[in-house]
Amino acid sequence: MSLRTTGLRAGHGGADVLDGVDLVAREGEVLAVLGPSGSGKSTLLRVVAGLHRPTAGAVELGGRDVTAEPPERRGVGLVPQDGALFTHLDVAANTAFGLPRRDRLRLGRRPERHPRVAELLDLLGLADLARRMPHELSGGQQQRVALARALAPRPRLVLLDEPFSALDAGLRNRVRDDVVAALRAQGVGALLVTHDQDEALQCADRVAVLHRGRVAQLSPPRELWEEPADAWTARFLGGAALVAGVVEDGAAVRTALGAHPLRPVAAAALPRGARVEVVLRAEQVGLEAAPATGTAGAPAGEVVGVRYLGHTAVAQVRLDGPAGPLVAVRLSSVVDAPTAGDRCHLAVHGRVHAVAAPPELREGQPR
Template sequence: MNIDIEDLAKEFGPERALHPVSLSIPSGALIALLGPSGSGKTTLLRILAGLEFPTSGCVRFDGADATGLSIQARRAGFVFQNYALFRHMTVFENVAYGLRAKPRRERPTRAEIDRRVTRLLEMIQLPEIGSRYPNQLSGGQRQRVALARALAIEPRMLLLDEPFGALDARVRKDLRQSLRDIHDRTGLTTVFVTHDQEEAMELADLVVIMSMGRIEQIGKPADIRARPVSDFVRAFTAA
């Protein structure tokens, strides 16, 4: 699914989190929103998920206006920075959550839910942990469970807020590759937010550099390195 963002702006009271920004995300791309904290990248991601509503501008999914679409109807697989796993549910129940939450007539049968959850746990290479609780998992395992939970609803896009932020350096490298693999396998349009330029450059097809609520530059990692459009971009990507 391709995503078009047109003149999107967001104000929190007197604060401008997002100046009008426009961006086209082609179907199946893996995009990084890169910038320092307060640059508006998380706000943009949350607007795509339906967690915030823009003050002005619009969002189109496959050309159809989705600006006012409810959060539930968007089917955006969202992975939070701290994963937001449900502590009182097992890993299996966490992953099955979105399927069980469907209205009765759309809900898959119990056997079908079992099958899909098992398949997802295999995909994240953690087939054995279904009966464990989140507090019995390592940070890297939690991140992968959160990813599986988001994928369970067969989302139309995958949105990740600092997906590697809470992990230590070694695990981070492994999980980058596994996100890349999952993206390539599912072909989902994927947007992730990061403040780590190395992570963005290594992982993304297209990097969107943001600062102070504006988009500074959009481009392939190599192009941004070769031709930064501003001092800010040069300084930020050189770090």
Template sequence: MTIVVSELRRRFGGVAALDGVELSVRSGEFVALLGASGSGKTTLLRALAGLEFPDAGRILIDGRDMASVPARARGIGFVFQNYALFRHMTVAGNIGFGLRIRPWRSRPSRAEIARRVEELLELVRLPGLGGRYPDQLSGGQRQRVALARALAIEPRVLLLDEPFGALDATVRRELRLWLRGLHDRLGLTSLFVTHDQDEALELADRVAVMRDGRVVQCDTPEALLARPADAGVAGFLGDAARLGCEVRGGMAWFAALPPVPAEGVAEGQAVAFLRPVDLLAEPGEGEARVAASRQDGRGVRLTVAVGESLLEAVPAPGWQPRRGEACRVRVLAARVFPA
């Protein structure tokens, strides 16, 4: 199912939560809404679901205008940040709730609902737990129950609001990879809200970066990192260091680093964003010193002191740097914008 949002606006008092949002999602895509708190992510998701009413603009789902379509008729599954499970209902009761409250003409029989619930328990890897209550489950299990309940109505679109926010890091990673696989198997169109850029960049086909109630850029993770639309996006993604520079003759000149190309940027004062993978530290006498070294999931990362700045860099292959050791820093790439 395709989703097209155009000129969507929503105000709460004097605050514009959505300020002319434009977004297009292709059928079967997995799209992340990424941004700081207050950027409009959850309001946009709730507007798509019919839980929030826009002041202006259009929402088209598979070409149909949703303006007069109530939430229950949109064919959308919604997974809330806090799961929103009914504590007095069993797991099976929670999963089958959306089927039991359908109008009687379209309501499945009790036997059909029970069969569907068992299928979903298998799908979300919780077989045999239908008789338990939410308080008897772990956080990760409750998240899967919330997802099964959203899938019970056989939605055309799946919306997830910070689905992994309350889980620890290990469970988060396991569940998000499982969710991506489930999305691909079922062929859903999915949107999920997150403030975790690693999560968004790892899972999504495309990431819509939101700021001040607008989508400022929607692109693949690779394109976002390589070609950010503006300095705000460049500074928000990829743990980039921000350095002042001056553009002269198509090059960005720094106080204590070698210059890099800055094609298409007007001459004058500018700002450059450099991620750790953009900076290569090499052994030898140079302008920098190793301040710290650490190992993470992506390999060795160095903190190097260059002039008055502390920058994250990667070491040259085969080099085992020591704290305080002199080194040279080579700039492999940079995203440069007018100051």
């Protein structure tokens, strides 16, 4: 069931938290809504669910305007942040909660016999826990039950509100994979609200980046990563340095590190002579130890710090010169990693992406 929001505005008394959200989720796709805290992503989810009334705009589900419909008539499933299981009901009864009253009454105290309940408990690996109470479950199990409960009435769309944020890191990946697999097995589309970039990029078909109550970009993960729409999005996704540059002839851009070919999207969008910020992904930049004398022409700088990420490491290098930009470099090996204070040369590989420089930001700040 496709979802479309047009010009959604909503707030909590004061200024609008949603400032005109236009969003399309295709049938059956997992769409991540990614944004920092306060960007309005949870409000967006509550508006789609019908739990929060928008001040303007419309919500369409499957081509039908449901803006005025109460939540119980929208047919969307909801998986709240901490699961919010009904603590007075066991796993099977929680799962059966949204089934028609007729079915619930017929099954009485054995809701796990309902074919839909049994199917979902099976799908989520909960079959053995049917008679457990919520407080007897681990956090990951609770989230699975919350999803089973949301899926039981065959919703047209499932809304997940940061469902994995309360789980510890090791568990998070597994529960996340299981949940996405279950969504795909049921062929149900989902809106996954998250502030975790990796989570959005890993499990969504497309990602909508929410910034100050608007959709800054709506793209598949790879496109989002490689070609962020603006400087804010590039910084928010992280893993890159933004370096000031000027667009030259021949789809190229010049920065303090030299001239680099532009990716086609950026080349098409940016006119010659435009002041831009070049998105230098850490994995695009190579580092070589500089001889003490230095080689004229090659951009040189000083290592200011190295962050170890286990099997790899990222070095921060400040280029020479007044207001030399900081550039992040992913080191292919930690064995010969430089240390702070080392001199080095930098080289940029491949085509680069660039975004128009915001007027107040002429210099890149790496994240």
